[in-house]
């Protein structure tokens with residue numbers, strides 16, 4: 001299901017739009033484009049758009065950087081409120097990205113590292129600097145539980161935190177398919193239930209009565 005433009009293993013450059021601003025070039029990152037909609041943008045001027053994108057959403061994927069503790073805090077402080085417009089039975093996933101930067105590379109002895117910027121799709125034979133992982137999966141699980149509290153959802157009625165918290169790498173593709181497939185497997189029944197429960201919000205133009213023919217001026 002998640003092939004094509006969402007496949008993180010695909011390579012090649014691509015530009016894409018994020019809330020109206022061109023923010024990136026790198027096809028590997030495009031695997032997280034949909035995540036970006038909810039987790040970003042960081043820039044204040046686009047924040048108003050966040051709640052617009054969340055309106056009626058059946059799933060929200062909140063993404064942070066496992067190597068920057070602040071990015072998880074920001075999800076709570078700045079982005080959780082944007083989900084107020086999501087649908088009542090919206091599913092939430094919490095995704096820690098860029099795990100490749102703090103994972104031990106094969107054959108390496110596990111030295112700590114500096115804080116160079118992550119560059120998915122980079123390469124050229126130079127070993128990437130290793131970062132120290134600042135956010136653990138348990139922190140994401142705790143955040144997921146905060147989301148449930150914020151949304152006043154009962155843990156019994158929603159998927160378990162352990163099912164909805166992931167650690168991914170858009171660079172290596174680690175867990176990206178798993179995350180999207182898990183979310184989609186859960187979202188489809190929610191969407192079907194919503195459809196069965198009520199008519200769509202959209203106006204059905206096909207069944208609308210034709211407008212009375214207006215008399216035009218002298219030439220009709």
Ligand SMILES: Nc1nc2c(ncn2[C@@H]2O[C@H](COP(=O)(O)OP(=O)(O)OP(=O)(O)O)[C@@H](O)[C@H]2O)c(=O)[nH]1
Nearest residue numbers: 024026029097098099100101118119120169170171
């Ligand atoms: N190593 C690594 N780099 C990544 C990963 N995902 C994105 N990047 C890189 O991180 C940089 C920022 O990526 P964006 O997709 O623009 O994400 P952003 O959230 O706008 O930026 P940051 O929050 O600063 O990471 C780009 O150079 C990406 O290629 C990943 O999983 N691993």
